[in-house]
Amino acid sequence: MTESAVFDARSRPPAEVEHWTCPHGRHAGQGCVTCYQAAADADPALPVWEVAAWFTSARPIPIRALHDVHRHGHHFALDQPSTPLIFLLTGQLRAAQAVEAVAGLVGFLVQNRHIVDEFTVTEVRAVHSLTG
Numbered sequence: 001m002t003e004s005a006v007f008d009a010r011s012r013p014p015a016e017v018e019h020w021t022c023p024h025g026r027h028a029g030q031g032c033v034t035c036y037q038a039a040a041d042a043d044p045a046l047p048v049w050e051v052a053a054w055f056t057s058a059r060p061i062p063i064r065a066l067h068d069v070h071r072h073g074h075h076f077a078l079d080q081p082s083t084p085l086i087f088l089l090t091g092q093l094r095a096a097q098a099v100e101a102v103a104g105l106v107g108f109l110v111q112n113r114h115i116v117d118e119f120t121v122t123e124v125r126a127v128h129s130l131t132g
């Protein structure tokens with residue numbers, strides 16, 4: 001079974017973006033620390049999601065902080081594609097719904113303000129992991 005969901009703040013009408021609100025009332029693109037913590041301690045019966053979030057940062061993120069992500073969120077990786085100040089955070093999370101997985105991934109950034117203090121999520125993807 002494959003299910004995917006794409007959220008693109010630039011092209012979707014507001015009604016669809018609204019749909020991306022986690023059970024705690026946080027917009028997935030703004031992140032939810034509760035979802036992040038829930039995913040870290042999730043029921044093993046829940047599906048695993050491969051989540052990707054592109055975001056812009058007000059300031060450059062030091063290379064050391066990029067590498068630090070591996071240490072803090074063990075299934076997460078933060079990469080810098082070629083465009084300056086655009087970053088890609090990817091990770092695997094266990095959650096009942098895609099929106100919780102996305103809110104949890106972005107919640108990692110909220111939780112770790114030393115990595116990025118000001119960010120704007122521009123696009124996210126959540127796909128059921130076939131390996132999970």
Ligand SMILES: [Zn+2]
Pocket residue numbers: 022023024025026032033034035103
């Ligand atoms: Zn939440």
